[in-house]
Amino acid sequence: MSARGNILGKLRDSLAGTTPRPDEFDEQLVTRPWRYAPGDRLARLRSLMEAVHTEVHQCRSDNWPELVAELLNKRNLANLLFAPAKEHGRALQAYFEATEQNVELLAYDQPVEAWKEELFWNVEASLTGTLGGIAATGTVVLWPDRYEPRLMSLVPPVHIALLKASEIHDNLYDMMVAQDWAAGLPTNVLLVSGPSKTADIEQVLAYGAHGPRELIVLVLEDA
Amino acid sequence: MSQRIPVTELTPDFRGRAEEALADGQLRNNFRVAMDSLMTKRANAFPDADEREGLRELGNRIKAGALSRLPDLLEQLEQKLTENGVKVHWAETVEEANNLVHGIIEARKGSQVVKGKSMVSEEMEMNDYLAERGIECLESDMGEYIVQLDNEKPSHIIMPAIHKNARQVSKLFHDKLGEPETEDVNQLIRIGRRTLRRKFMEADVGVSGVNFAVAETGTLLLVENEGNGRMSTTAPPVHIAVTGIEKVVPNLRDVVPLVSLLTRSALGQPITTYVNLISGPRKPDELDGPEEVHLVLLDNGRTGAFADAQMRQTLNCIRCGACMNHCPVYTRVGGHTYGEVYPGPIGKIITPHMAGLDKVPDHPSASSLCGACGDVCPVKIPIPELLQRLRQENVKDPEQPQQVKGGGAKYSRTERWIWRGWQMLNTRPALYRSFLWAATRFRALAPKKAGPWTENHSAPVPARRSLHDLAARHLDQNGGRSS
Structure with missing residues (x-):
């Protein structure tokens, strides 16, 4: 008999004569305490994210690339990983070229194996879009894809995420239902609620454990 | 990798390791500080008791429902x-x-x-x-x-x-x-x-x-x-x-x-x-x-564990660690004392199914049954109740089929006879009265050593007169009235 057969067999024997418990999920419990007036969602997200050292900026769809340049220059960063095929990538590239920025723009356009060393040691910052935000927990949601792969938001020490204000949901349950996640998830979904951190030594909080040391969220108020 | 020297095997038993841990001021301080802080953080994260209790109930229902199929x-x-x-x-x-x-x-x-x-x-x-x-x-x-x-x-x-x-x-x-x-x-x-x-x-x-x-x-x-x-x-x-x-x-x-x-x-x-x-x-x-x-x-x-409807509840666990953070025993002896992968209250109730209760016979009783672990468990595992159950399994007759792996490790024939005697004494009035008479009259002969009890306490000595005796005398003096 296989391990699978033995395990399932033992479990079925133990359940013989019993009926499964009914599904008693109560969505009120995970939504009612976490509802906000539309005007309060951003403030809630912002205060929670800032409480865990996220830098949040409110800007508009026509001026955010300028802010990105400013943030990179302030930190003296030499390069930025971005997605030239995406709409926000094109906007960023157009601005950086028009204003002759000193920052080198890098694209994640080959399998990770081809440039792992460079990605791990030389890329200083990255910029990705988000699928939306969650006010209840101060979270941005990422669905990595071909153009913004999984490691893009993890390996570079600084991660800049673009969030449209209109895509901030009250809570995770609402977002999941509104977008029908259960119908099909991509390879990887990430809820990100701040820069990487640890409190493993004496419970002292230190940022920049293994992921980005800094998370910067740019909220596009008009989008 | 250098050779592993498991700290947990330095002293073979729970009691010995607990004594060592209790004597280690640095260790006790590290745990005290950390557990106090974790308890405060948890309390602050659940400011609304109704919301917390509703969510715990839901967590329990989801896990129990999942186990039921x-x-x-x-x-x-x-x-x-x-x-x-x-x-x-x-x-x-x-x-x-x-x-x-x-x-x-x-x-x-x-x-x-x-x-x-x-x-x-x-x-x-x-x-x-x-x-x-x-x-x-x-x-x-x-x-x-x-x-x-x-x-x-x-x-x-x-x-x-x-x-x-x-x-x-x-x-x-x-x-x-x-x-x-x-x-x-x-x-x-x-x-x-x-x-x-x-x-x-x-x-x-x-x-x-x-x-x-x-x-x-x-x-x-x-x-x-x-x-x-x-x-x-x-x-x-x-x-x-x-x-x-x-x-x-x-x-x-x-x-x-x-x-x-x-x-x-x-x-x-x-x-x-x-x-x-x-x-x-x-x-x-x-x-x-x-x-x-x-x-x-x-x-x-x-x-x-799944085969036993009561012990099945241990499988609700979502490994949050809140039970150990709130456990007065864990906080004092630390995680290594338990000598197993999962320490603290949750460890005590899941380890027997993995390693066998006979490997960890002291664990179920290393608890004051204060109930904090059960109160904070996010999926409402009744840990104190399961600890009591394991105490019973621990002393079951090893000759009989065991319901929990390695049960009966603490079975003692002497203890079983003492309890039988105790039961007989307390259910037969004539026997009880003559025991009382003898115990009070020959109180000087009471044993000076009573096992682990007298290691830290003075031996109990029966009173000169039993409460029964005193009450009867009191009633006699007051003509049958109690005051």
Whole structure:
């Protein structure tokens, strides 16, 4: 008999004569305490994210690339990983070229194996879009894809995420239902609620454990 | 990897280790400070008692509901994961699980494994198993990395290195990595980051645990703060997740309350920095992520616990650690005293199914039954009730078939006779009266030694007159009235 057969067999024997418990999920419990007036969602997200050292900026769809340049220059960063095929990538590239920025723009356009060393040691910052935000927990949601792969938001020490204000949901349950996640998830979904951190030594909080040391969220108020 | 010297085997029994821990002021202080802080954080994370209790009730219902159709859910999970391109493996024992993991690594000719935090891999003692076969298996959670570097085991399931302070970590990094000594925690974390980053990049295989496995979508969910879990499951070409069979939940929406309960109960955080939902390996058009994803489903005694409707509740556990944070015994003796993978109250009720109650006979009674563990459990496992049950199983006649693995280890014929005598004495009035008469008249002959009791207390001596006697005399003097 296989391990699978033995395990399932033992479990079925133990359940013989019993009926499964009914599904008693109560969505009120995970939504009612976490509802906000539309005007309060951003403030809630912002205060929670800032409480865990996220830098949040409110800007508009026509001026955010300028802010990105400013943030990179302030930190003296030499390069930025971005997605030239995406709409926000094109906007960023157009601005950086028009204003002759000193920052080198890098694209994640080959399998990770081809440039792992460079990605791990030389890329200083990255910029990705988000699928939306969650006010209840101060979270941005990422669905990595071909153009913004999984490691893009993890390996570079600084991660800049673009969030449209209109895509901030009250809570995770609402977002999941509104977008029908259960119908099909991509390879990887990430809820990100701040820069990487640890409190493993004496419970002292230190940022920049293994992921980005800094998370910067740019909220596009008009989008 | 240097040879492992398990601290837990220095003193063979719980009582001996507890005495050593109680005499260690540094250790007690490290735990006291940490547990006080974790308790405060949890309390602050649940400001509304009604909301908390509603959510705990829901958490309990989801887990109990999942267990009530566990075999079907496991099959559904397997089917969905397989559709998503994940290979599912089953293991009854830790040997089988290790063998499976080793086989996967060998097929890729791997020699370096990097591991995110996984308590199931601790059950398996995977690091040692792989090391013996020439494969380096490096822990990447900062706390786990520290204890591995010091040849120790975790002392807490969420905060593995909580027994150490910054000075001790600094000395460890100095001795083992040649780093300059510093008690600045940020500096220490930077050392860990730098050392492990190369390992993430070079690793052939990443190993992780699973917090929740969603049957509906075929999704493995992991929570973490550091990013090492994401690194381990994304950077290497192969990802192997190992988990117990009880981690499956029916629907994606179920993880909403469960993740909230988990992170708030464990660390007082509304959510962890990362919640990572993995539903498959790299797709042909994707540029990163593992080419292979495997899930190893481990039994290791879980079907034994499942067979007993009362003990089945132990499988509700979502591994938050709140029970140990709130346990007065754990706080004083620390995690290593338990000598097993899972310490504290939850460890006491799940270890017997894995290792056998006879291996940990002192655990069920190392509790004041204060009930704090049950009160804070996010999925409402009645831990004190299960501890009492294990106390009973502990003293069952070993000749009889046991309901819990290794039951009857504390059975004592003498104790059984003493209780029988006690029962006879207290249920036969004539016998009771003559015992009372003799005990009061010959009180000087009462034994001076009464087992462990007289180690710390003076021996009990019967009173000159029994209460019965005194009451009867009082009534006589008052003409039958009580006052």
